[in-house]
Amino acid sequence: MPVEDGNFGDTEPVGEGVSELRFFFGPGYRIYYCKQGQRVVILLAGGDKSTQSKDIKLALQLAQDLEEEL
Template sequence: MSMLPREREVRHCVDDGRDAFGDWLDALKDVSGRAAILKRIDRIEEGDFGDHRHVGIGVWELRIHFGPGYRVYYGEEGPKVILLLCGGNKAKQRRDVAKAQRLWVNHRRLH
């Protein structure tokens, strides 16, 4: 039995025509932080999630130990697809988790 990580396809959640994760990442002024986030997403595509935890209702949080403690929220659509919901930082974590959960519930209802 192989213990190699499973490769994943990473997609962005589009809710009512808006890509909350893409908009957040594009607005991020911290170039080094953006690079760290993109590197982490590349690792997810290879099946390496690193530091992450479940935050409820099918939503997961990637913890990126850089800058203000960046967070990326996602849901899993089956065994191969990761849907990026939104991003944020440690200071606004509670609000960002609630937003990610709303996006995930809306997505699941429509798909």
């Protein structure tokens, strides 16, 4: 899988260290993630184009919560 090899493909930052990984099939799937250091990627949320705004807000909140706990 390309992500396992460090190739994140089509990504866009959405703010506060969170990025969106886009897939161009089906309803436009998206995965929201953040990185810690060079190796750890934490999946925060996922969805499709129809729930994008709500999913980004959730991912940003979860990233902030994670940062506060670490």
